[in-house]
Amino acid sequence: MTQEDGSVSRVLREYKAYRLSGDAVEVDWVKDLDVAEATSCFQEQNLERPLKVLVLYGSLRATSYSRLLAREFARILDKLGADVRIYNPEGLPIKDDVSDKHPKVAELRELSQWSEAHVWCCPEQHGTISAVFKNQIDWIPLSLGSVRPTQGRTLAVAQVNGGSQSFNVVNTLRILGRWMRMVTIPNQSSVPKAWTEFDSTGRMKASSLRDRVVDVAEELYKFSMLLRDHSGFLVDRYSERKEKREKGRLLSQAEKEAEKIKDLAAKG
Incomplete structure (x- = not known):
């Protein structure tokens, strides 16, 4: 195995666990999505340089609905032709006096610098975002020397709720996105009673809520492809x-x- 093969294998193992195999592929609803119109203007551009999307989620629970939603976003964006990577926050230290050389911190910052777009999926806890999610944002600084790890990136926000529908989390995520100098798209996703919206295999059931997730993913893709070569100009100050x-x-x-x-x- 060459070094390049090993690097590809690592990316697939660590960041693309959302990809399906075996019988799961046959029943995957994402593979049957008609996204031709969403990608029609960008086919050649995306083949030459696939859009780089980082997906963050906000729970460490064994059954994490924000992680399940993050994976659905990843599969849809993968279908659209993007290069998608999901960051696993397990093991990320609490933002304090821990060295920023910690491997999980360095990994998160490298992924943010690599990315051109983000998807943030967070559960609502006590009416706001979870500590797990906020900790990830806290570790991504506004600047690393002259490098802005999030400036000019496009952003899509989504939340899951244990109870009735709320928009507290997506509203808070929009504030964070603005503070991180990101371009947050207009559409968003809020999934109420998330435990009823996913089946036993962790896939989202057919519903208008699932359709909205597709809408948001498509919109992020379109905004990102339109803006990515102009983000430096748009955020120039x-x-x-x-x-x-x-x-x-x-x-x-x-x-x-x-x-x-x-x-x-x-x-x-």
């Missing part, structure tokens, strides 16, 4: 251009704080 001219590069937040302290000390 006067203040950052000025900083680059004056400082030679974008400063990290720590460097900016150090400069403020230095200036205050000089003024005495």
